[in-house]
Amino acid sequence: MKRRDFIQKSVSLGVLSGAAMALGKTRDLFASDAIHHALPYDMVAIKGGEPDVMFDKAMASLGGMKQFVKPNQTVVIKPNIGWDTTPERAANTNPVLVGRIVEHCKMAGAKSVYVFDHTCNEGTRCYKNSGIEDAVKKAGGIMVSGMSESYYHPVEIKKGRNLKNAKVHELILESDIFINVPILKTHGGASLTMCMKNLMGVVWDRGFWHDNDLHQCIADFATFKKPTLNVVDAYRVMKRNGPRGVSVADVISMKYQIIGTDMVAADAAAAKVFGIEPSRIKHIALAEALGAGTSKLESLNINRITLQE
């Protein structure tokens, strides 16, 4: 919507300027693709620190956020903000981490940093009680609602087997940079919820996924749009009763973080951190079969960092 309007407006202002804008956008896209090949590591796994400190160290080893975000680009961050629970319950992504990511994007020169989720509980309560709204606003980001169907626009998932069409939030379709920030936790249906499962929160009709082989649909959607960056929050980890959890008794402290551009690889690593073999999680293998990424961690150049507490 916004991009279309933007271009329309530009045209009405003058064909020349419009063309310049459009060219500018295309160039940026090529540029960010090129950068990925120049990353020093395929993935960074870090443990033993606070969420923001771990993110700082991990990003530094990748060359900083400027490797991913160019000045004046728009960024959308998709944490898990599905539940009306406090950060200690670890049902939602750690607010300190989300805030820190917004700050990194702003420091890299991002024009606007948007954060949203299609929540399961009522949206305003989730945003507030997760602590994410506060953290994002303090860091200079913008919280955007995901509560109305009118934010979601139909797309085609060309490589999808079961999921061929979906309605996707306009921020995912319009923003230059897409950062996926799931939290690692158990899930009654999908075994674990990580990067790929987190993307269920950018579509409107989740019921269709559950009704049409959940694992296949998760894998299908992983082929739709590759996030620029994935950050798996495993600082506090819900070990049972997920994804909502019942109380803090479901949560243990693990203090891990996994950062990478490949969702399948990040999920495989996160599963191992949790203590489950990636092969036991169906959507990882299905996504790999569709070419969404690799779960062969031994083939990747991983930077492993342990912080001293």
Add this chain to the structure above:
Amino acid sequence: MKQKHLKALRVIVSLFFLIALAFIFVDFREMISTAWVHRIHGLQFIPSVVNAIAVLSFSAVGFIIVLILSLLFGRVYCSTLCPMGTLQDVFSFLSRKLSIKKRYKYTRPMNIVRYGFLILSLVSLVFGSLLSLYLLDPYSNFGRIFSDLVRPGVISFNNMLAGLFERLNWFFLYKVDHKGFAWREAAFPIFMLAVVLWLSIWHGRLFCNTVCPVGTFLGVLSRISVFRINMDKVSCTQCGKCSAVCKSSCINIREMKVDFSRCVGCFNCLKSCPSVSINYKLSRPEKKTVSPEPSKREFLSKSWIYLIALTGISKRSMIRGERSAEAGPITKKYPVSPPGSISLVHFNDYCTACHLCVTACPSQVLQPSFLEYGFKSMLQPHLDYSVAFCEYECTKCGEVCPTGAILPLTTEDKKLTQTGKVHFIMGNCIVYTDETSCGSCSEHCPTQAVRMVPYKDGLTIPETHHSTCIGCGACEHVCPAKPYKAIYVEGNPVHRVAKSPEFEELEETKTEEFPF
């Protein structure tokens, strides 16, 4: 204070209450705190009376203040505090501005109708049904009109603005989907709005003097009120200017008398009189009443017939309501009433279906019912899990309820209030029929009363635990099974206390090395 200022004072106070009450009934963003919501509706007569009966305490004193006001000043309630009254004034103001109706004239009181409606309300109250009272009550009707009809419009307007601002990168407004509008529940508010609109345009405050039981009741009190409108028979020139501005059509120019039982205390007449012959002052009630007594008595006897007819209707329709529930493969015996409503009986007895909780409910799970509770409780809100589910941490409906039909709960109590119990139909479940993973129900269950247990080939299937279920309906709402849901909540006719979910301690596992 000069008498001519009384009208200005009345207009200011009435607009304040009209706007404030309209706002709480369209406030879908929870902008007004519940403390203020109570202050705003605290002086509404019927909810205050019902609340005093429901909680049996003097905490609800709003109606006592109204009674005292009426005994002192006449029916000032109708022209200041009652939002339905002011709404009609707005309609008749517009009709005058648009030159539809410019002048009013005296009419005789319609005693049969007004006392009939009053008695109908009172008698049904004695028999334990608020139905005829809340279908006529101005506050509840105003609430239904604004919650059911105006609020969807406000939300659409909000969404349009939010869409515009979004393009400018402003996000202080956000779009909200209005869920669950149904014509059959909206039919009655639409009808009442049409009635009020028609009557107010052509007949001023005829609604208040025929249909409204509160107006008629306060009219009885105002016959003996301390301050009254009087006409000075010596100085009056019978020019008729006062009568032409009288919305209640209660100034009899020929006899130079004011039927104060119908006067809503708008004070328009005071300003209109060129000879200052009409005034508002301390006065003794006249011995001769304007209303003809025989017809009143006649109506008293007739109203019994209405009442008997009404109870007859209610019995028949209740049977019909139960039958329709058997049509689907999920057959529910009881609807689910809001947490804090204690039981279906308590809720049905004290709810006036004003739909304030419907507006306040953040998930919109609270929807007006049609015949789910039976005819005698029609339009009272119920938890409609086809629309949404009850938020675990939310206690909003009990906080705003003006009548005590839903009593306020602490968050801790709410989390253990069992409004219904979960039922699982494996034959409908996707894990069983398709042999694929799902877990939607368990995912949303806040107490894990629905939990996924090993099934086969690494699949998991729901297992339900009644003792910890609170009946929030999250499982039912999200169940993706088609055409019939595999999991649903059966209402508890009497709410219970659920067991607190307990799980064993987890062991902290410290990994020294990276597992990959």
